[in-house]
Amino acid sequence: MPRTRVKICGLTREEDVRAAVQAGADALGFVFYPPSPRHVTAAQAGALIAAMPPFVTAVALFVNATVEEVVAVAKVAPFTLLQFHGDESAAECAAIAAAVGRPFMRVFRMRADTSAADLLEYEHQYRAASPLFSSLLLDTYVDAYGGAGKVFDWSLIPKELAPRVVLSGGLSVSNATDAVASVRPYAVDISSGVEQQKGIKDARKIADFVNAVRAADATIESDNSHESSS
Ligand SMILES: O=C(O)c1ccccc1NCC(=O)[C@H](O)[C@H](O)COP(=O)(O)O
Numbered sequence: 032m033p034r035t036r037v038k039i040c041g042l043t044r045e046e047d048v049r050a051a052v053q054a055g056a057d058a059l060g061f062v063f064y065p066p067s068p069r070h071v072t073a074a075q076a077g078a079l080i081a082a083m084p085p086f087v088t089a090v091a092l093f094v095n096a097t098v099e100e101v102v103a104v105a106k107v108a109p110f111t112l113l114q115f116h117g118d119e120s121a122a123e124c125a126a127i128a129a130a131v132g133r134p135f136m137r138v139f140r141m142r143a144d145t146s147a148a149d150l151l152e153y154e155h156q157y158r159a160a161s162p163l164f165s166s167l168l169l170d171t172y173v174d175a176y177g178g179a180g181k182v183f184d185w186s187l188i189p190k191e192l193a194p195r196v197v198l199s200g201g202l203s204v205s206n207a208t209d210a211v212a213s214v215r216p217y218a219v220d221i222s223s224g225v226e227q228q229k230g231i232k233d234a235r236k237i238a239d240f241v242n243a244v245r246a247a248d249a250t251i252e253s254d255n256s257h258e259s260s261s
Contacts, residue, residue: 032255034248035211036218037241038090038197041069043230048082050234054241057218058088060114063096063104064176068229069222076108090114090136094176098130105131112136114168116177121160128163136165136197140172147189154192167192168220171200180223182206185214204239211247219244 039051040060051059061076062069071079080089091110093101094117101113113135115124121137128135137157139150150167157164169188171181182201198216203224210219223229225236 032248032252035216035244036197037244038088038199038218038220039225039232039237040090040092040199040220040222041067041226041230042079042232043069043071043075044232045079045082047232047234047237048079050232050237052084052087054234054238055245056087056237056241058090058112059083060090060092060220060222061108061110062092063100064092064094064116067176073104073107076104076110080108080110088112091133092116093119093127095119096127098127101127102130105133112165114138116168116170121157124157125161125163128161134163134165135161136168138168138170138177140170140177141183141187141200142172143184145187147187147192150187150189150192166195166197166217168197168199185210188214188216202240204236204243207240207243208247208250211244212251215251 036057038058038060039056041062042048042059061071064070089110090112092114113128113133116138124135139153154167170177171183173179173181180201193214193216196216197218197220198214199220202210202219202221225232225240227233
């Protein structure tokens with residue numbers, strides 16, 4: 032079983048970038064949404080990305096941005112993956128991704144009545160729209176755009192979709208084991224659960240979260256090897 036990838040989102044400071052890399056995060060997210068307390072400018076993100084080593088993915092999060100706005104950011108901040116976290120249609124995501132030549136994740140904001148069919152249809156729609164579609168990121172529906180720290184009902188995720196989704200929404204060190212063990216997602220994404228305050232990360236919480244995910248992976252691996260040898 033491949034290990035569960037970890038993305039830490041909403042970084043604004045170089046020391047937080049270093050802490051996340053040191054903890055073993057696979058991807059770091061930068062929020063280009065001016066109303067967010069985690070917002071960074073293209074120049075700030077450029078400096079933060081410059082502090083990242085190779086093989087750690089820099090993710091640029093946009094909410095209803097125009098092609099021109101994303102192109103302008105891409106010229107200054109060399110991100111590797113887009114995250115569309117607003118109301119962007121499949122055609123809009125495809126056009127922006129093509130303009131900057133980067134793959135993209137699309138958020139799906141989970142409601143209590145979201146069905147498996149809704150999710151699979153949504154994924155199909157975005158995949159069909161662009162070869163640059165990478166994956167769905169599942170977050171909790173709230174009356175705002177994200178980073179709200181709210182958990183949704185993970186049992187709504189169809190089993191066949193789980194291995195290719197990024198699970199987010201209210202994750203923390205206390206539910207990381209349960210999230211990995213019960214959903215088995217491709218990756219987990221966390222922002223508010225590893226913060227001291229909005230936009231200011233906590234190195235200890237980041238390390239504890241990454242370690243909890245790794246420990247959950249190790250338990251699954253060990254259970255699997257016991258099952259296959261018995
Ligand atoms: O972080 C923000 O302020 C933000 C603003 C607008 C759209 C999305 C935003 N954040 C999304 C994320 O940080 C993550 O992708 C994810 O939803 C995790 O959030 P959290 O529940 O806080 O762990």
